[in-house]
Amino acid sequence: xxxxxxxxxxxxxxxxxxxxxxxxxxxxxxxxxxxxxxxxxxxxxxxxxxxxxxxxxxxxxxxxxxxxxxxxxxxxxxxxxxxxxxxxxxxxxxxxxxxxxxxxxxxxxxxxxxxxxxxxxxxxxxxxxxxxxxxxxxxxxxxxxxxxxxxxxxxxxxxxxxxxxxxxxxxxxxxxxxxxxxxxxxxxxxxxxxxxxxxxxxxxxxxxxxxxxxxxxxxxxxxxxxxxxxxxxxxxxxxxxxxxxxxxxxxxxxxxxxxxxxxxxxxxxxxxxxxxxxxxxxxxxxxxxxxxxxxxxxxxxxxxxxxxxxxxxxxxxxxxxxxxxxxxxxxxxxxxxxxxxxxxxxxxxxxxxxxxxxxxxxxxxxxxxxxxxxxxxxxxxxxxxxxxxxxxxxxxxxxxxxxxxxxxxxxxxxxxxxxxxxxxxxxxxxxxxxxxxxxxxxxxxxxxxxxxxxxxxxxxxxxxxxxxxxxxxxxxxxxxxxxxxxxxxxxxxxxxxxxxx
Numbered sequence: 001x002x003x004x005x006x007x008x009x010x011x012x013x014x015x016x017x018x019x020x021x022x023x024x025x026x027x028x029x030x031x032x033x034x035x036x037x038x039x040x041x042x043x044x045x046x047x048x049x050x051x052x053x054x055x056x057x058x059x060x061x062x063x064x065x066x067x068x069x070x071x072x073x074x075x076x077x078x079x080x081x082x083x084x085x086x087x088x089x090x091x092x093x094x095x096x097x098x099x100x101x102x103x104x105x106x107x108x109x110x111x112x113x114x115x116x117x118x119x120x121x122x123x124x125x126x127x128x129x130x131x132x133x134x135x136x137x138x139x140x141x142x143x144x145x146x147x148x149x150x151x152x153x154x155x156x157x158x159x160x161x162x163x164x165x166x167x168x169x170x171x172x173x174x175x176x177x178x179x180x181x182x183x184x185x186x187x188x189x190x191x192x193x194x195x196x197x198x199x200x201x202x203x204x205x206x207x208x209x210x211x212x213x214x215x216x217x218x219x220x221x222x223x224x225x226x227x228x229x230x231x232x233x234x235x236x237x238x239x240x241x242x243x244x245x246x247x248x249x250x251x252x253x254x255x256x257x258x259x260x261x262x263x264x265x266x267x268x269x270x271x272x273x274x275x276x277x278x279x280x281x282x283x284x285x286x287x288x289x290x291x292x293x294x295x296x297x298x299x300x301x302x303x304x305x306x307x308x309x310x311x312x313x314x315x316x317x318x319x320x321x322x323x324x325x326x327x328x329x330x331x332x333x334x335x336x337x338x339x340x341x342x343x344x345x346x347x348x349x350x351x352x353x354x355x356x357x358x359x360x361x362x363x364x365x366x367x368x369x370x371x372x373x374x375x376x377x378x379x380x381x382x383x384x385x386x387x388x389x390x391x392x393x394x395x396x397x398x399x400x401x402x403x404x405x406x407x408x409x410x411x412x413x414x415x416x417x418x419x420x421x422x423x424x425x426x427x428x429x430x431x432x433x434x435x436x437x438x439x440x441x442x443x444x445x446x447x448x449x450x451x452x453x454x455x456x457x458x459x460x461x462x463x464x465x466x467x468x469x470x471x472x473x474x475x476x477x478x479x480x481x482x483x484x485x486x487x488x489x490x491x492x493x494x495x496x497x498x499x500x501x
Contacts, residue, residue: 003076006069010084013063015282020054022240029237029246031114033229044111051107058095067092080285083466087284097146106139110412117410118232124400126381133409134377137370140414154371157415161291162422163469170364170418176484177357177421184492185354188342191499196338198330203256207322211256212249212263214318219267219301220453221247226270233407234262234349236269236298241286242276242464256323257339258350261302268301269294271453275461289465291416293472295423296430297456303353303424304431304490305452310444312336337498344392346401354491355392357424362387363406363417425487426473430460432486433477 024047031043057063070077070085077085095103113132120129144153151159158165212228231248238245247266252258272294273287280286288294305311313332320327327335342352348359366383369375375383384403385396396402408416434440434455443451459476467475473482495501 001065001069003073006066006073007077007081009066010070010081010088011283013057013066014084014088014284017054017057017284018240018282018286020050020057022244024050024054025237025239028111029229029239031111032231032235032237033248037115040111040115044108047111048104048108051104052100055095055100055103058091059100063088063092064096080280080466084284087465091284094143094147098143102139102142106143106412109135109139110410113410113412114407117404117407121232121400121404124398124404126399126404129404129410130377130380133380136409136412137377137414140412141371152371154368154415158418161413161416162293162419163290165292165418165422167368170422173418173422173425173484174357174361174364177425177488178361180488181354181357181491184488184495185342185344187501188354188495188499191501193343194337194341194498195334196341198326198335198338199257200254201256201323201326203253203323203326205251205253208251208253208256208259211318211322212259215260215263215315216247216267218315218447218449219264219271219305220449221267221270222274225274226267228263234266235407236266236273238273238287241281242273243281245270245274255350256319261306261339262349264306265298265302268298271301271456272297272461275453275457276464277462277466280464280466285464285466287464289463289467289472290469291419292422292426293460293469295419296426297423297460299420299424300427300430300456304427305444305449307336307339307353308441308444309333309336310441312339314444314447340494340498342495342499344394346388346394346396347405349405353424354495357421358391360417360421362391367414367417425484426482428487428490429480429482430456430476431490433459433480 027043027047027050031040035043067085067089070081071089074082074085109132113129113136116129116132120126140157141153144151144156148156152167155166158167158170209228213223216223216226216228225243226245226247229246229248230250232250234248234250236245236247247263247270249259249262249266269288276286276288288297309332312335316327316330316332316335319330319335340352342354344355345351348356348363351359362384365387366375366380369383370377370380381399381403388394388396388402408414431440434452438451438455440452443449460472463472463475
C-alpha cells in the first residue's frame with residue numbers, strides 16, 4: 001500500500017462511519033422526539049443491525065492494517081491526519097477490546113433503558129428503571145476493564161468524556177468551588193430574596209415556540225442547518241456532521257424561563273458543532289472535542305450571555321410583544337434580577353448559576369460511590385435525597401424531581417456530569433480573555449453578538465476535534481493556566497450587585 005492510497009482509504013472509511021452515525025443518531029433523535037411510544041422494539045432492531053455494521057467497520061482487519069500503516073508513516077502525515085489516526089486508533093482499541101455481541105447488546109440496552117427512564121420519570125417509579133440502570137453501570141464497568149484494566153474504571157470514563165480528566169483533578173476542582181460558593185450561598189440566604197414572579201404565569205406553548213425561534217436568531221444559529229424540536233430532557237444531537245444539528249427544548253406552560261434558557265443552552269452546543277471548519281466534515285475531527293469544552297460553550301451562552309443585563313434589555317421588547325399581559329409593566333432590571341435569583345432547588349437544568357455546581361457535585365459523588373461499590377443502584381434515591389439535604393439544604397419531594405430527573409445515566413453517559421461544572425468555569429475564563437479584544441457588553445447591548453461568535457469560532461469552534469482539549473485551552477487562553485478564580489469571581493461580582501452583599 002502506498003501513502004496516497006492509504007490517505008484516500010482513511011477519508012473513505014471516515015465518510016462511511018459518519019453515514020452510519022447519521023442513521024443511528026437520526027433513529028435515536030426520532031425515538032426521543034416524535035416516535036410513538038410502542039415503537040421501541042422496531043427501533044432497537046434497526047439499531048442492533050446498524051451497530052453491528054459500525055463494529056465491523058471499526059474493527060475490521062482492513063481498518064487495523066490501514067491504521068498500522070499510517071502509524072508507521074505518521075511523520076509523513078500533516079497535523080490533521082495525525083490527529084485522525086490518533087482518534088481512530090483509540091476508538092479501534094476500545095472496540096476491539098469489547099466482544100461484538102456484548103457491544104451490540106449494550107447498544108440495545110441503552111434504547112430499552114431510555115424508554116424505561118421516560119416511563120419511570122413520568123410515573124415517579126424508580127423501581128421500574130432500576131434493573132436497567134444496574135445493567136448499564138455493570139456494562140460500563142466491564143467495558144473499562146476490557147479496554148484498560150490498569151486504570152481505575154471511573155477515571156477511564158471521566159477521560160472518555162474529557163480527555164485528560166481524572167478524579168484527582170475533579171477533587172481539587174470541586175473543593176476549590178465549594179470553598180467559596182458555599183459561604184456565598186449562605187450570605188445570599190441572609191438577604192431579602194429577589195422577586196421572580198414575572199417568570200411565572202400562563203405562557204402558551206405556541207408563543208414560547210415563537211420566542212424559541214427568535215432566540216435562535218438572536219444568538220446567531222443558522223436555521224438552514226439547525227432544527228428545533230421538543231423532548232422530555234433537552235439535548236443537542238449532531239446528525240453525522242456539523243451540517244445537520246438538532247436542538248431540543250421542553251415547554252412548561254407555567255414557567256417561560258425553562259424553555260428560554262434550554263434553547264440558549266442547547267444553541268451554544270449547536271454553535272460549537274456547526275462552527276467546525278468545513279474541511280473537517282465527515283471525519284472524526286468534525287464537531288466538538290470534549291464535553292467540558294462543549295459545556296463551556298452551552299453554559300457561556302445560557303448564562304454569561306443569556307443572563308446578562310444587556311441580553312435581558314435586548315430581549316425584553318420581544319417578551320412584551322409575545323406576552324403583553326405579563327411583561328408590559330415589567331422593567332429590564334426586574335427581569336434581570338428574576339432570571340438570576342439564587343435559591344437552592346431540585347432540578348439541575350433550571351438551577352441558578354451559584355448553586356448549579358453543587359448539583360453536579362452530587363452526581364459526581366454518587367457515581368464515585370457506585371463505581372467503588374460503596375452504594376448500589378437501589379440505594380440511589382436515598383443517597384440522592386441525603387446529599388441534596390446536605391449540600392443544598394432541601395428535602396426532595398419525589399424521585400421524578402430527584403434521582404430520575406436526568407436522562408444521562410439511561411444513555412450510558414456516566415462520567416459526563418463533571419464536564420458541566422468544569423465547562424462553566426472554562427467559560428468564565430474564556431470571557432475574561434475575550435474581553436481583552438471584544439467589547440462583550442457593548443455587542444450584546446447593540447443586539448449583535450457577531451463579534452462574540454467570531455472570537456469563539458477563531459479560538460475554539462473551527463478546530464473541531466483537530467486539537468486536544470488541553471490545546472484548545474492553550475489557544476483560547478493564550479497560554480494562561482486554567483484557574484477556578486475566574487468563575488467564582490464572576491459569580492461573586494454578579495450576585496453581590498444583585499443582592500447588595
